[in-house]
Amino acid sequence: MTSLSHDALVTLLNMKRWFLSILFLLGGSLVFSIEPHPDATPNSHAPGEVDIKANLKFIIPNPDTLPGIVLDETNAILKGKWQYSTHTPPYVGIGYLHDQKSDKGKKSVTFTPDLPQSGKYEVRLSHCYNSRRSTVTPVTIVHANGKSIVRINQQDVPKHGKLFRSLGTFEFKKGKKGSVIISNEGTEGKYVIADAVQFLPKHQRR
Numbered sequence: 001m002t003s004l005s006h007d008a009l010v011t012l013l014n015m016k017r018w019f020l021s022i023l024f025l026l027g028g029s030l031v032f033s034i035e036p037h038p039d040a041t042p043n044s045h046a047p048g049e050v051d052i053k054a055n056l057k058f059i060i061p062n063p064d065t066l067p068g069i070v071l072d073e074t075n076a077i078l079k080g081k082w083q084y085s086t087h088t089p090p091y092v093g094i095g096y097l098h099d100q101k102s103d104k105g106k107k108s109v110t111f112t113p114d115l116p117q118s119g120k121y122e123v124r125l126s127h128c129y130n131s132r133r134s135t136v137t138p139v140t141i142v143h144a145n146g147k148s149i150v151r152i153n154q155q156d157v158p159k160h161g162k163l164f165r166s167l168g169t170f171e172f173k174k175g176k177k178g179s180v181i182i183s184n185e186g187t188e189g190k191y192v193i194a195d196a197v198q199f200l201p202k203h204q205r206r
Contacts, residue, residue, distance in 0.1 A: 034062075034072075034074060034093050034094050035074065036074065036084060036094060036095075037073055037074050037076070037078065037082075037084075037097070039078045039082075040073070040078060040082050040083060040084050040097055041081060041082065041083040041084065041100075042083075042084055043083075043084040043085055043086055043095055044083070044085075045085060045086060045087045049087060050086065050087055050088065050089055051087055051088050051130065052088060052089060052130070055088075055089040055090050055128075055162060056089050056090070057090075058089065058090035058161055058162045058163055059089050059090045059091060059092075060090070060091075060092045060093070060161075060163065061093065061094075062093075063092050063093055063196060066092075066198060067198075067200060068121075068198050068199050068200040068201060069113045069114075069115060069116075069121075069198070069199040070092070070196055070197070070198045070199075071111045071112075071113055071196060071197050072092045072093040072195065072196040073093070073095075073096065073097050073109065073194055073195060073196065074093065074094075075111065076109045076110055076111050076194065077109070077110040077112070078097075078107075078108075078109055079106075079107055079108040079109070079110070080099070080103055080106050080107030080108070080184075081100060081102075081103070081107070082097040082098065082099060082100070082107065082109065082194065083097065083098055083100050084096070084097060085097075085098055088128040088129075088130055089128060090128060090161070090162055090163045091126065091128055091163070091195050091196075092126050092163070092195055092196035093195075093196065096126075096127070096128055096193055096194065096195040097109065097193070097194040097195070098191045098192065098193055098194075099184040099187075099191060099192040099194075100191075101189070101190065101191050103184070104184050104185065104186070104187060104188050105183075105184065105185040105186070106184075107183070107184045107192075108181055108182060108183045108184070109181070109182045109194035110179055110180070110181045110182075111179060111180045111181075111197040112176050112178070112179040113176070113178065113179075113197075113199050114175060114176050115172050115173075115174055115175060115176075115177075115178065115199065116174065117174050117201075118144070118171075118172065118173050118174045119171070119172065119201060119202060120169050120170065120171055120172075120201075120202050121169065121170060121172050121199040121200060121201055121202070122166060122168070122169045122199075122200040122202075123141055123166070123167045123168060123169070123170060123180060123197065123198070123199055123200075124160060124164040124165060124166050124167065124197070124198040124200065125139060125152070125164065125165055125167055125180070125182075125195075125196075125197055125198075126158065126163045126164045126165075126195040126196040126197070126198070127152075127154050127158065127163075127165070127193040127194075127195050128163075128193060128195070129154060129155055129156060129157055129158070129162075130155065131155055132190065132191050133153075133154035133155045133190055133191055133192075133193060134153075134154050134155075134184070134187035134190040134191060134192050134193075135153040135154070135155055135190065136151045136152075136153070136186055136187060137151060137152050137153075137154050137182065137183075137184075137187055137192050137193075138150075138151050138182075138183045138185055138186065138187075139151070139152055139167060139180060139181065139182050139183075140180070140181040140183070141167060141168070141170055141178075141179075141180055142178050142179045142180070142181070143170035143171055143172050143178050144170070144171040144172055144173050144177070144178070145170070145171055148168065148170065150167050150168065152165065152167075154191075154192070154193050164196075164198060167180075169202075172199070180197045182194045
């Protein structure tokens, strides 16, 4: 029988505490399983430790309940060290990632959707908000006509459900030819948040 190393055991215990925290926050209503991103550092906050309790009701525990094509951080490619948190709701899924306010210009999170058809999609980005967030977070949208860079203020309250904000409408080709990239370049002294990206076809926008 193979024994677990100390580091592996600590990681498993952290994950157990993390899932129990999510169940606690959502009143035990979580009846599906989402595995955390294997490359991210586990959440360090204790169960129930949140800064805006009134925003717990805006959490979207299951990304599949949202319209369009939604990718949360578990579907993304991480560059650099990102850490999970549940301290500042709302968020999509089991939590959100932050850049630990370190290694500025060296970290990114890339979301690559598998779009069912070519056409115009509104791209929305989810993030929690408070005064510790970056006000100039660069987001690159790779679309059929090239690249567009939008700098967003993550201290602002997102318009859609206090969670999603629109980055604009872009033309995309079918398949995995487009992407959205969140970077921490030029965000010194503040946290950059990465949570989920939503692609809404023209007929689903509202």
